[in-house]
Amino acid sequence: VAVAALLTGTGLTVAPGAAPAVPHDHGSPAARITDEPTRRFTLTAATATVDAGGRNVAAWAFNGQVPGPELTATVGDVLEVTLRNRDIGRGVTLHWHGYDVPNDQDGVPGVTQAAVRPGQEFVYRFRADQAGTYWYHTHSASDVGVRMGLYGVLVVRPGPVTGLDVTVPVHTLAGRPLPAPKVEEVEAGLPVRLRLINTDSTTHRYALAGTAFRVAAIDGVDLRGPTPLVDTAVLIPAGGRYDLVFDAPATPVALFVDGRAVYSTGPVSTATGAWRVLDPLRYGATAAVPWSRFDKTFTLVLDRGLDLRRLLPRYGHTVNGAADPDIPPQVVRLGDVVRFTIVNRSQVVHPWHLHGHHVLVLARDGEPATGSPLWLDSFDVRPGEVWEVAFRADNPGMWANHCHNLAHADAGMTLHLMYS
Ligand code: C2O
Ligand code: CU
Structure with missing residues (x-):
């Protein structure tokens, strides 16, 4: 070319x-935040054994779980996250993937900070000024660190939720897809926002069956004029996020990832493999x-x-x-x-x-x-x-x-x- x-x-x-x-x-230029934090979290990284689809596997976990705790905030909050490393010899940091924090909060070892060694801690502080779907992960020996489980969800909401607002991060641990979180039933007609995160290193194909939906946001940023889609799959790149929105139908809905149903409210018989794939460069209202x-x-x-x-x-x-x-x-x-x-x-x-x-x-x-x-x-x-x-x-x-x-x-x- x-x-x-x-x-x-x-x-x-x-x-x-x-x-x-x-x-x-x-x-x-963003200044170091001196305001009092309104949301405080502690994430302790440690070796752990976790259940990956019915099999116990060795993992590196935040607070003993993979994914780590879901961090949520509302626009206007000041987040303070204390990272502790108990026994991860390769060191740990927190990178706020997609969140455009001040440079010294970005969590890149050797660039913005030193890796947090076993027994050490580091306190991150930043303002929640962008609503959207993000995630956090270690950036120290990031390939093995993220693969072993040192990651989690970061969601910043513009305000109170009506209906259902749920995040599904897809991750492969020890070669097995981790089970999706249980999703509560939602009354027909209520709005649903499904926040999809690909935390793996390869692309995944997502297909939502049983309902029309719109792609409301990609990588935490709202799309302009998204139109309803049916029988359409989306490809989410490594690290990427898509927010799908729809009104809960009275009939079953299912989410397929790479052809596997990760979540469903009942039987949905659809051959999603034959669906067209959305080209995000051709979707929504241009500007x-x-x-x-x-x-x-x-x-x-x-x-x-x-x-x-x-x-x-x-x-x-x-x-x-x-x-x-x-x-x-x-x-x-x-x-x-x-x-x-x-x-x-x-x-x-x-x-x-x-x-x-x-x-x-x-x-x-x-x-x-x-x-x-x-x-x-x-x-x-x-x-x-x-x-x-x-x-x-x-x-x-x-x-x-x-x-x-x-x-x-x-x-x-x-x-x-x-x-x-
Ligand atoms: Cu430099 Cu999600 O990472
Ligand atoms: Cu590459």
Whole structure:
């Protein structure tokens, strides 16, 4: 694919003045929060034995459970989360996946803090100023740490709930899918919000049968003008979240993940495997791109190859021909409007994840996005694809920017966005 041609030939519609609000505009550099916390939690990481679908398996757990406790807050709360590490030798941190916290709360060992060693603790504090579905996970030896169970749900609600509002994080522990939480029955006609989180390193396919539904939000950001869908599956990338909303029907509803019913209120006979798959770039009501120029443009070519910057060249996942820690950082200035072009030249999917910022999807394979503005923090760049995304550099610090197939990330597919 000719990257240079795509950079100049996207045909983006730009209409400054008619710009939609940037949902996660931090306004000014975030300061350390000094307000009294209104929601306090303690998460203790320790080795544990947990029940994975009827079999006891060794895990690393927060407060003895996988997933860890569900952290909930309402917009306006100040969260304080004390992380303790009892006996995880690889160290533990808390990263608030998709939550654009101040840099020193981001939980990346060696970048924003030191890993919390056994017997140590670290106190996180941040303001719940973005409603939506998020999750937290360790970022220390993140591949093994998350796989073993050091993760949980973070939900920030705009206000009191009417109807049913439930979160289903899909996770594979010791090769087995963890059971979905029990969902209470809900009276027909009441609104249901199903928050789906993929905490695995590979894409999952979700199909909701027995009802029409809308995708209300992706990666914690509400979509504009989502229309009802039927017989449609969604693909959620590693780390990604989709909020599905519908009114509870009087007849049974079932949620299938990769063809397996993880939750149902009764028998639903539907061959969901044949359903069409939603393309989020073509869903909802379009709006103009809020920026007419880009101060910085970067291209990331994802591939597999020899990292030639090493003294002893190593074969593995590479970005622009290099692997972490040899990939130069992308340097931006506060206020810059930044465009990233991400090209996958490899044979495998790379679910891309930028910390500290949501990015607006501009185009995929040279075709401008025509649906609702998509502000993502996790998106699958499939083999051969080219994604163009942009964001305003409004959250100073040093941020990880990596593949969320965490084995890839730990094997070198990690780089950093840096503010000069
Ligand atoms: Cu969900 Cu850097 O991670
Ligand atoms: Cu990858």
